[in-house]
Amino acid sequence: MATVALGATTYVSFAADELAFANQIEARQSFMHVYRFNLGLLGAMAKGDAPYSAEQASAAANNLLAASKMSNGAMWPAGSDMGAEGYAGVTWAKPEIWSTYPKIGEKGAALTEALEAMAAGAGNGLDALRSNMGGVADGCKGCHEPFRAEND
Amino acid sequence: MLVAGLVVAGVLACAFFVLTMARSSREPLPEHSANFANGELLFWAGGCASCHAAADAEDSDLLILSGGRSLNTPFGVFRSPNISPDPNFGIGGWSMLDFVNAMVKGVSPDKRHYYPAFPYPNYQNIEIDDLLDLKAYLNTLPPSSNEVAGHSLQFPYSLRRGIGLWKWRYLARSRSDRTNEASEQIERGRYLVRGPGHCGACHTARDQFGGEITERLLAGAESLEFGEGNDASSAGRIPNITPHAEGIGGWSESDIAYALETGFDPDFDSFGGSMVEVQENMARLPAEDRAAIAAYLKSIPAISSEAH
Numbered sequence: 001m002a003t004v005a006l007g008a009t010t011y012v013s014f015a016a017d018e019l020a021f022a023n024q025i026e027a028r029q030s031f032m033h034v035y036r037f038n039l040g041l042l043g044a045m046a047k048g049d050a051p052y053s054a055e056q057a058s059a060a061a062n063n064l065l066a067a068s069k070m071s072n073g074a075m076w077p078a079g080s081d082m083g084a085e086g087y088a089g090v091t092w093a094k095p096e097i098w099s100t101y102p103k104i105g106e107k108g109a110a111l112t113e114a115l116e117a118m119a120a121g122a123g124n125g126l127d128a129l130r131s132n133m134g135g136v137a138d139g140c141k142g143c144h145e146p147f148r149a150e151n152d
Numbered sequence: 153m154l155v156a157g158l159v160v161a162g163v164l165a166c167a168f169f170v171l172t173m174a175r176s177s178r179e180p181l182p183e184h185s186a187n188f189a190n191g192e193l194l195f196w197a198g199g200c201a202s203c204h205a206a207a208d209a210e211d212s213d214l215l216i217l218s219g220g221r222s223l224n225t226p227f228g229v230f231r232s233p234n235i236s237p238d239p240n241f242g243i244g245g246w247s248m249l250d251f252v253n254a255m256v257k258g259v260s261p262d263k264r265h266y267y268p269a270f271p272y273p274n275y276q277n278i279e280i281d282d283l284l285d286l287k288a289y290l291n292t293l294p295p296s297s298n299e300v301a302g303h304s305l306q307f308p309y310s311l312r313r314g315i316g317l318w319k320w321r322y323l324a325r326s327r328s329d330r331t332n333e334a335s336e337q338i339e340r341g342r343y344l345v346r347g348p349g350h351c352g353a354c355h356t357a358r359d360q361f362g363g364e365i366t367e368r369l370l371a372g373a374e375s376l377e378f379g380e381g382n383d384a385s386s387a388g389r390i391p392n393i394t395p396h397a398e399g400i401g402g403w404s405e406s407d408i409a410y411a412l413e414t415g416f417d418p419d420f421d422s423f424g425g426s427m428v429e430v431q432e433n434m435a436r437l438p439a440e441d442r443a444a445i446a447a448y449l450k451s452i453p454a455i456s457s458e459a460h
Contacts, residue, residue, distance in 0.1 A: 036421050040419065047410065137416060137422060140421075141423055141424065141428045144424025145423075145428040148425070149388030149425065150426075151424075
């Protein structure tokens, strides 16, 4: 940690990996990448960019469902929001996650519900997969809308 | 000396008075028979519900334009008015001309200026026939008797008269006219983006007085919408959507159209923040209109995200 004293004012600057919650933030962002990756496999089939495979679609949908049921509370410690000193540009988690807690739990549950339907349908043909994409999109957007800041 | 000073002061006062006067148009409107389906399309393209319906409204509640949504900005808190067809609390008593003057000139029926938090600088680009269809459609929506409190703005923004100067300096900048050089599809996209879609209201950077910087058209901006605490700690940056490498140069036209339809970017991350409501409005347009927006966004100048 570098501390620079300028006259009466003390400026403290942090390197991202020296932040108290760097690990937790890295873990939750990586966790989101697992969502994105599996959803990308389904999305490529839905868009027609990849051939439909019932087996692969079911596997990806089941991964998403299992991920959404993980108990992740430890990745979201209070004080690890983008408004905390040193955290801008490191995390895009809004302070509202904590100030409106436990609302974020409802958003997670809504995604799990959409993923139950996707896991049940993804192996039953392309139409069933496609018709469940909207619900999953709502699940992701439903939480990113209030709780994640825009990431340029 | 004193006399000369008074004359100068008088001239300046007159100039201020004239420049800040709210002028509406009294030109007669064209004959028109309403196309309600087109009015509905304009309603979604214009995103009226995103500001004028209740904050948590979904589905059919989006059609109740009861107002009262607060917009926390650096200038203070704006509260959107009730624009339902209720004759007392909404705009049910307005003539077509009143509506056109509000949308195009930013002037109220009692000749006051509107704040550009109401995106009329963009809506001024909507064609008259489309405005008439939009008003006809709004007239069919459920009335609401919700009474909305006024804005809570910091001085000097609390003075409406000053908006006259703002308009004099900025309003023309946001105009976007038909070019006749581009394809029909790109023209349609230009119209939707620069007019009803008011994409620039969020994606174009503004100067210190809140005027769009034309040279930075759609090249990204600081978010003016603050979080619940009404400070900048949860406001992020709105992305560059020009075809620059720092923007969405790597997205194909079909990627853009797909994102507007579903809310997923090409990597299957989902939209968040205020773009979610915009996207859900765009999802209600015909597929050709999303394709037109995509074609236009690929045709505009590529601009870097950083001002040089």
